[in-house]
Amino acid sequence: MIAANVDTALIVTSCNADFSPERLERYLSVVMEANIAPVLVLTKVDLSADATEYAASLAQRFPDIPRLSINALDAEDVATLSPWCGAGQTIALLGSSGVGKSTLVNSLLGGEVQVTAAIREEDGKGRHTTTNRSLHRLPEGGVILDSPGMRELQLAEAEDGLDQLFADVDALTSMCRFNDCSHSAEPGCAVVRALQSGELDEQRLLSYQALKAEEMRNRESLAARHSRERAFGKKVRNAGKNKHRGRDVEQ
């Protein structure tokens, strides 16, 4: 869905109104579904007095995902990405418009290769400056793909990615006494037990359940659309055949 042969996805967000752990969960699920290694990159730490709080929120929510806090304009900060930049490595950039994806590319390449533009003052949103995908060779030997900022990301066909991202919750659900446990009032519910003991954070369970439901809904509607399209394709092919048959009769 994003690109082929990507090793690492830099999921970029900033210390401002763009910051949304819920959106990051969506990106992470899609990336993990595709067996791509995610790295969370928090930019604009130089512009916010609360940068450490943003970073702490990521650490609390995504303890197992590699994370970097940087000023994307600062070469020294950006050099902390070098473990993912070596020969044979392909990096993709994901994130909303204005979070600094192209800025990162420029800092990594050491030049103004990609156009960047200031975000809007009023609402902090980017201006969709990058409009095409482009691949750039890094001095360290790898390649990096710059992409247009994403508007929204609906989850579909990312079930495995979700289960990987929420592996602890997924493991708990399989330990409930009943296979179809709804994790509300059933006896022997491992999820409720973990909530009560404090082992599982309720926010995490709610996120998991909401994303699971969304993923299933979207997957089902995608499947329905595919089958409608297949049926239509068949109709078109049959119409074509009948036309030929008609001509045969005339001749």
Ligand SMILES: Nc1nc2c(ncn2[C@@H]2O[C@H](COP(=O)(O)OP(=O)(O)OP(=O)(O)O)[C@@H](O)[C@H]2O)c(=O)[nH]1
């Ligand atoms: N001070 C500071 N400015 C940054 C940082 N990262 C990005 N910027 C600025 O934020 C603005 C947007 O950066 P871009 O690199 O154009 O953002 P983008 O993610 O490529 O946006 P699209 O191409 O629209 O998807 C530019 O003015 C950058 O100079 C940072 O870490 N610190």
Ligand SMILES: [Mg+2]
């Ligand atoms: Mg850009």
Ligand SMILES: [Zn+2]
């Ligand atoms: Zn249960």
